[in-house]
Amino acid sequence: MVKLDVTCMRHMSKNDYRVLTAVEMGMKNHDVVPTELITSIAKLRTGGVHRIITTLHAFKLIAHDRSTYDGYRLTFTGYDVLALHVLVSRGHIAAVGNKVGCGKESDIYIAQTSEGDQLILKMHRLGRTSFRAVKQKRDYLRGRSSANWLYLSRLSALKEYAFMKALHAHGFPTPLPVDQNRHVVLMGVAKGNPMYQLRAGALADPETVYRQCMELIVRxxxxxxxxxDFNEFNLLLHREEGRDDHVTLIDFPQMVSMRHQNAEEMFDRDVGCIVKFFAMKMKWDPPPELIPSYGDVVGDALGRLDDSVRASGFSEEEDKELLRSHTGDASDSDDSSGSDGDAEDDGSNDDDDADDVDEINDKVAQHRCSDTRDGSASDGALSGSDDAEDVDGDDAQQGGTSGGGGKGKGAPSLQQRALEHARRQHGGGGTGSAKRGSRNVQKQRFRGKVLRKGQDF
Known part of the structure; x- marks a missing residue:
């Protein structure tokens, strides 16, 4: 069970949240995020990523994992802090109170606004030991083969918020949807107590409450x-003296469309749960004419909410975005990691160029030492001419004739031999085979200039 502790948010800075978000972004395509990737994603100008990682690990917002390689992964507590930080920055909440409920896939907390009003925080926590079959029983993954529990909790929260918003807009008795971020849904406080808390025979007029429940199912x-999941655990009953009892419906992530292949079975199960509750606990047997059937409501449509929310909880735009992000296209993952990958590629290319120049310089130095020992080196053999900066095919064909003291007539100079070696290594072709305007020739010219300056010719 995850314990919510938000006291660490009092001590966290902007950079702390930036590094924590970098870990979350890295987990898009990594089970464990390497420290180097966290540093490249965070891009802190002042540095200090390793110190911040140590602080976040002390707060138990991230976990250190060395099972496959050294790295970090986001915990549910860290995911809670990120979501709450966004809700606080939006001005929706100012404080978080005690836990008021706990289910098989979520925790319920009281929150308070800056004006002192109370709201409900529902934190989805899929992956508990008692509820691990959700990957097979619900269509959260769509085209994906696997996903971590943090991502599935986010999808569950998206589904619930989308359904709650659509139902509340059409006049259904649901809590007021306020906001949603990551795996957290913020909603208004619904009056009443869960119906399962009612004592046996506690309802003075059970038929009125039963009719409200069946009207909700049919509607x-x-x-x-x-x-x-229409049962006494997801129905709140508000009772006031002098007024009729009022039923409020909660918990929406598992809702499906009437076009589902098992729609009739699920409809009959919802109806059966209510009939069983009133018959066994309220000691009132509903008459057969008050028990609706699937055939009575098929084709009697008042609106297609399953189309507007895609019957899986997403709006059309969110559904397309998530499918692009986490199916075969993975466009968002490419965008998020592409910038970092480009930066890393650019740096590696620069390193390769520097390594090539260093290798050439080493070879020149070795030849220079050997020629000095043999007594055959002269100033003209290493100095070259001014035309050596332009590594053309014509210059290469001259074969070192500009050198004043070579070992033989027409022999290439030491500098030209080194540049020719670099050209062959990098696919430049034979001597004089590259054209002046090609990109490879431009790189070779650049390397030649760096070599010439570095050796103090």
Whole structure:
């Protein structure tokens, strides 16, 4: 069980959140994010990434993993802090209170606004030991073969917020949707207590409450939706003296469309749960004429909410975005990692160029030492001419005739031999084979100039 501790947020700086977000971004395509990747994504101008990582690890926002290679991964506590930080920055909440509920896939907390009003924080926590079959029983993954529990919790929160927003806009008795970020859904406080807390026979007029429940099931079906978990645990009953009891519906991530291949089975299961609750606990047997059937509501549509929210919880834009990000295209992953990869590629190319120049310089120095020992080196053999800066095919064909003291007539100079060696290594072709305007020749000219300056010719 994950314990929410937000006291660390009092001591966290902007750079701390930046590094924590870098770990989250790295987990898009890494189970464990290497420290070098965290540093490249965070891009702190002042440095100090390793010190911040140590602080985040002390707060248990990230976990150190050395199973495959050395790196870090985001914990649920770190995911909580990131989501709460966004909600605080948006001005929706100012404080978080006690836990008021706990389910198989979420935790419920009280939150407070800056004006003192109370709201409900629902934190989705898929992956608990008692609820690990969600990957097979729900279509969160779509085209993906696997995903971590943080990502699945985010999808579950997206689904719930989308359904709650659509249902509340159409007048259904649901909590007021306020905001959503990552795996956290912020909503208004719904009055009442869960119906499972009612004592046996506690309802003075059970038929009125039963009719409200069945009307909700039928109304949802006529709008193209089935709740799939419609029972006493997801119904809040608000009771006031002098007024009728009022039922509020909660918990929406598992809702499906009426077009689902198992729609009839799920509809009958929702109806059966309510009938069983009133018959066994409320000691009131519903008459058969008050028990709706799937055939009565099929084709009697009032609207297609399953189309507007894609019946899987996403709006159309969010659905397309997530499918692009996490299926075969993976465009978002490419964009997020592409900039870092480009930066790394640029740096590696520069390193390769520097290594090539160093290698050439070493070879020149070795030849220079050997020629000095043999007594055959002269100033003209290493000085070259001014035309040596332009490494053309014509210069290469001259074969070192500009040198004043070579070992033989027409023999290439030491500098030209070194540049020819570099050209062959980098695919420049034979002597004089590259054209003046090609990119390889331009790189070779650059290397020749660096070589000439570095050796103090």
């Amino acid at each position: 949802l079906a006529r709008h193209g939706l089935i709740h799939c």
